[in-house]
Amino acid sequence: FFFFLPSPITATGKMGQFHAQKTLLLALALQILAANSFPVQCRHTKSNIAQQKTAPLWAKPPPTASFDLEAIEAMEAKLDMEEAMRTEDGDEEVVEEDILSDELGGAAEDNIVLLEVPDELGGKRIDAALAKLDTSLSRSSCGTLVADGNVQLVEASGKFKVLSRKSHKVSSGDTLRVTMPKEEKPTEIVPQDLPLNILYEDEHMIVLNKAAGMVVHPAAGNWDGTVVNALAHYLLQSPYGAGEFVGTETDTKTAVQANDPARADGEVISFRPGIVHRLDKGTTGILVVAKTTQSLGALSEAFAERTVKKTYLAVTVGNPGKRVTIDKPIGRHPIHRQRMRVVPDPHRRDSSGIAPKDRLTGPKQKGRRALSYVDTLAFDGKLSIAQVRIETGRTHQIRVHLQDRHTPIFGDDVYGIDAWNKKLLKTHGIARPLLHAYKLELNHPITGEKMVFAAPMADDMKGIASAVWPTGAEEFPEVFQ
Numbered sequence: 001f002f003f004f005l006p007s008p009i010t011a012t013g014k015m016g017q018f019h020a021q022k023t024l025l026l027a028l029a030l031q032i033l034a035a036n037s038f039p040v041q042c043r044h045t046k047s048n049i050a051q052q053k054t055a056p057l058w059a060k061p062p063p064t065a066s067f068d069l070e071a072i073e074a075m076e077a078k079l080d081m082e083e084a085m086r087t088e089d090g091d092e093e094v095v096e097e098d099i100l101s102d103e104l105g106g107a108a109e110d111n112i113v114l115l116e117v118p119d120e121l122g123g124k125r126i127d128a129a130l131a132k133l134d135t136s137l138s139r140s141s142c143g144t145l146v147a148d149g150n151v152q153l154v155e156a157s158g159k160f161k162v163l164s165r166k167s168h169k170v171s172s173g174d175t176l177r178v179t180m181p182k183e184e185k186p187t188e189i190v191p192q193d194l195p196l197n198i199l200y201e202d203e204h205m206i207v208l209n210k211a212a213g214m215v216v217h218p219a220a221g222n223w224d225g226t227v228v229n230a231l232a233h234y235l236l237q238s239p240y241g242a243g244e245f246v247g248t249e250t251d252t253k254t255a256v257q258a259n260d261p262a263r264a265d266g267e268v269i270s271f272r273p274g275i276v277h278r279l280d281k282g283t284t285g286i287l288v289v290a291k292t293t294q295s296l297g298a299l300s301e302a303f304a305e306r307t308v309k310k311t312y313l314a315v316t317v318g319n320p321g322k323r324v325t326i327d328k329p330i331g332r333h334p335i336h337r338q339r340m341r342v343v344p345d346p347h348r349r350d351s352s353g354i355a356p357k358d359r360l361t362g363p364k365q366k367g368r369r370a371l372s373y374v375d376t377l378a379f380d381g382k383l384s385i386a387q388v389r390i391e392t393g394r395t396h397q398i399r400v401h402l403q404d405r406h407t408p409i410f411g412d413d414v415y416g417i418d419a420w421n422k423k424l425l426k427t428h429g430i431a432r433p434l435l436h437a438y439k440l441e442l443n444h445p446i447t448g449e450k451m452v453f454a455a456p457m458a459d460d461m462k463g464i465a466s467a468v469w470p471t472g473a474e475e476f477p478e479v480f481q
Contacts, residue, residue: 111180113337114154120418122172126151126163129170130178134338135413150179175335189273190224191233191246199286199453203240204295204446206231209455210279210287212432217272222281228273231289243291245273276300277393282411284458285312285437290445298445303393309441312388312398313457313479315434315464317420318407319384324374326401329367330394339414340396342404343367370394372401377476378469383410385469399433409433410464424464434461438479454478 115133124132130142130151137145143166145151152160154175163176170176197209208227215222218229235242274290276299290296302308333339343366371391378385384407388398396415402408403415410416411424412433424430440453457465457479465472466480473480 113178113180114335115176115178116335117170117172117174117176119172121170123169125166126168126170126176127166130176133176133336134178145178145181150181152177189218189232190229191236192224192229193233194225194230196227196230196234197455199455200451201238201240203243203291204444205291205299206235206238206240206289207440207453208287208289210284210437212282212284212458212460215281216278216287217275227287227289228275231274235291241291243274244293245291277303279437280396280399280433280435282432283435283437284455284461285435286440286453286455287437288440288442288453295445299442302442302445306391307443309439310390310393310437311439312390313436313438313461313465314386314388314398314402315410315461315468316384316386316402316407317382317410317417319376319379320374320386320402320405320407322376324405326370326372326374326405328370328401328404330370330397330400331367340394340400342400368392368394370397370401372398374402374405378472380468383464383468385465385472398435409435428460428464430460430464432460434464436461436479456481 113134115130117129117133121129121132126146127139127143130145131137131139134142146163146166146168149162149164151163153163154160154177160177194214195211197211198206199209200207210216210227214230215226216228218224218226232246235246274296276288276290276296279285279287288299290299328342330340331343333341369392373389373391375387376384377387386402386407388402390397394400399409399412399415403412408416410433411421411430412435413421413431416433421431436455436457438455438457441451443450456462462480469475
């Protein structure tokens with residue numbers, strides 16, 4: 001009967017007001033009747049009606065859905081995530097669940113490295129970030145590592161999960177655990193006709209001025225194009241004889257094995273025949289190589305006993321100071337395993353500028369003693385020409401010690417300052433550390449004669465050094481010639 005009542009909106013005058021009041025009363029009555037079917041007491045008394053003004057008329061629980069709302073929301077979220085997981089070039093990748101692995105620890109493998117994402121790489125695709133963190137890898141090879149499940153994100157709990165999408169965006173501070181592919185080693189040294197700058201040679205040894213960009217001996221990622229490959233070709237026609245480590249293909253294998261006490265079953269496992277010491281790929285300067293096993297033994301002993309004097313020149317950002325002694329141990333970086341660092345003094349907080357987060361939380365790293373003597377020869381207010389003599393020969397010793405002093409080598413893409421390196425590349429086209437091994441003093445391995453070798457700087461470094469030290473060619477002609 002309620003629906004046949006006149007509408008209070010269309011009625012007018014006193015009759016309209018009457019119908020409006022009647023409609024409201026009937027609606028209230030219907031609500032009270034409906035409440036009788038629910039477990040709420042409703043007695044028509046003045047006190048109860050007064051209470052109903054502030055209390056709900058019924059307390060029926062909400063209906064229970066016959067479907068799982070959380071499951072539907074999860075499915076929608078998954079669909080949204082799959083849509084967002086398309087690569088930037090439009091290709092769709094297979095989406096796999098992140099695999100939660102066991103806690104980090106156990107036996108470490110040589111081909112596993114830990115890389116920490118710096119602030120400037122936060123938000124970048126993982127393949128692009130990996131290519132920046134490890135310059136020996138191309139972006140495509142980094143993408144393959146990710147797609148093959150060889151990259152994991154280390155979680156705060158110590159566990160890690162596989163990241164299988166190249167489009168994954170890394171965050172600043174992420175630690176990535178990367179399993180590098182194990183490469184097949186070649187079984188012989190291939191002679192290659194490459195230019196060599198020979199400073200001295202006899203039947204016992206050869207002294208070179210190594211060019212920039214040349215690796216000393218074959219190793220992972222550089223199986224050819226090295227100094228050893230060039231010597232294998234040159235010594236076959238040397239007027240002083242080939243020595244014991246090169247010859248015919250069979251002789252070369254036998255000689256290399258004889259030079260390596262770790263040989264097994266006739267397999268060639270050494271690719272450093274006659275190599276006594278090394279220079280980094282980007283470093284230029286003097287390198288001595290033995291041609292016989294006798295000279296190799298004598299030279300190796302001289303380097304081990306530190307009777308060989310090695311002096312370098314470096315262009316540094318800032319002024320490292322006059323007659324400075326740096327006696328700080330060097331060890332491998334706990335996160336960036338391809339880098340070295342000054343090991344922090346456990347008794348002096350941040351003595352080497354290493355952030356507290358980089359400190360080892362387990363057993364303290366001792367490192368190996370590294371001793372360098374630094375003397376600034378010229379300083380133009382921004383750059384310096386520094387002479388560095390090293391008593392020890394730790395990996396990256398000069399580069400690490402100068403970085404620790406906050407005066408890194410100009411152009412050093414590992415330990416240097418990125419903004420300065422970009423400026424050097426843009427203005428001069430130089431993409432290497434400006435470090436040169438200019439002087440080597442030793443006794444001849446057979447005759448015992450004292451010998452001093454000096455090598456001029458490469459042209460790219462000479463140009464920078466001349467601008468910093470205009471009178472350098474007059475004061476130091478042996479390296480500016």
